[in-house]
Amino acid sequence: MPLPADLPVVDHHCHLAPSGESVEAARRFASAGGTHLFLATQNYTAEPPTSLAGYQEQFATTVGLAERVEREAAVTCYSVLAPYPVDLLAQAKQLGAREAMELQFAALEHAGREVEEGRAVALGEVGRPHFPYPAELSEYVDAVFRHALEVARDAGCPAIVHCEELDAAGFQSLANLASSTLFPVQKLVKHYHRRPLPPTEYAGLVPSYLARRGILEEVLDRPAPWFLETDFLDDPRRPGAVLDLATIPRRVSTLLDRDPSSVERLRQPFVESVEAVYGFRPDPTRPGRK
Ligand SMILES: [Zn+2]
Numbered sequence: 001m002p003l004p005a006d007l008p009v010v011d012h013h014c015h016l017a018p019s020g021e022s023v024e025a026a027r028r029f030a031s032a033g034g035t036h037l038f039l040a041t042q043n044y045t046a047e048p049p050t051s052l053a054g055y056q057e058q059f060a061t062t063v064g065l066a067e068r069v070e071r072e073a074a075v076t077c078y079s080v081l082a083p084y085p086v087d088l089l090a091q092a093k094q095l096g097a098r099e100a101m102e103l104q105f106a107a108l109e110h111a112g113r114e115v116e117e118g119r120a121v122a123l124g125e126v127g128r129p130h131f132p133y134p135a136e137l138s139e140y141v142d143a144v145f146r147h148a149l150e151v152a153r154d155a156g157c158p159a160i161v162h163c164e165e166l167d168a169a170g171f172q173s174l175a176n177l178a179s180s181t182l183f184p185v186q187k188l189v190k191h192y193h194r195r196p197l198p199p200t201e202y203a204g205l206v207p208s209y210l211a212r213r214g215i216l217e218e219v220l221d222r223p224a225p226w227f228l229e230t231d232f233l234d235d236p237r238r239p240g241a242v243l244d245l246a247t248i249p250r251r252v253s254t255l256l257d258r259d260p261s262s263v264e265r266l267r268q269p270f271v272e273s274v275e276a277v278y279g280f281r282p283d284p285t286r287p288g289r290k
Helices: 023-031 052-073 087-095 097-116 135-155 168-180 215-219 247-258 260-278
Strands: 010-014 036-040 076-081 122-127 159-162 188-193 206-210 227-229
Touching: 010 188, 010 227, 010 247, 010 260, 023 052, 036 052, 036 122, 052 076, 052 097, 076 097, 087 097, 087 135, 097 122, 097 135, 122 135, 122 188, 135 159, 135 168, 168 188, 188 227, 206 215, 215 247, 227 247, 227 260, 247 260
Parallel strands: 010 036, 036 076, 076 122, 122 159, 159 188, 188 206, 206 227
Antiparallel strands: none
């Protein structure tokens, strides 16, 4: 059954790389029924940038890819920009911790300007490494995370968090961080969330669920805001390391074949949540729908 023409089908977090499938992956997303992508930046080089110019070039690559996806794959594509939090570890080795922190600050501020000027819709990924890191770096990691929320606050945009999997206490501590920086917690999104918690345990944050098998059915009855994502990596050296970019439209098709009445519930992640967190409604009449 073709997907309903008035239902946007949104992947809330993916990556594309000039060296990978790139626009071709977005075309696969579109032919499966997908309409909107949130495209997060990533390092397109083997080593993370060691200068602001390096990040400027990286962000420009992401914005350029998003434009190509819109033009060549007819998928609406929103850029999400920030220096990857894990970069700080390598940069601290090369530049020293303080200079690495200052580089991340400058890159965050550049990303904030890109949002203010309309080339990106959110800061992401911000946060901290999802694995243990040297204790002597923790004050720098924390300072970068705080500054990311301050920049997002001033740009008036959401912040997409990369960190370890969180339990209720972890979500509460991020909510506390948000309030201590005067960042609105309802714009703080935990990406790559794999194990749904009871909806009351998110402390006001927004979960972006990894679209593994079964998850859509598990969370479908939840009210907005929540998202679905693949975190597609577009890395030809790691095929199958993450979900394919066509996963969300395929899961939606399967669900609607089985239960056509669930279309109204799908508007929660794909329409109401985007509006609640980003302040705009994804337009399903844009190209991208076959
Ligand atoms: Zn990611």
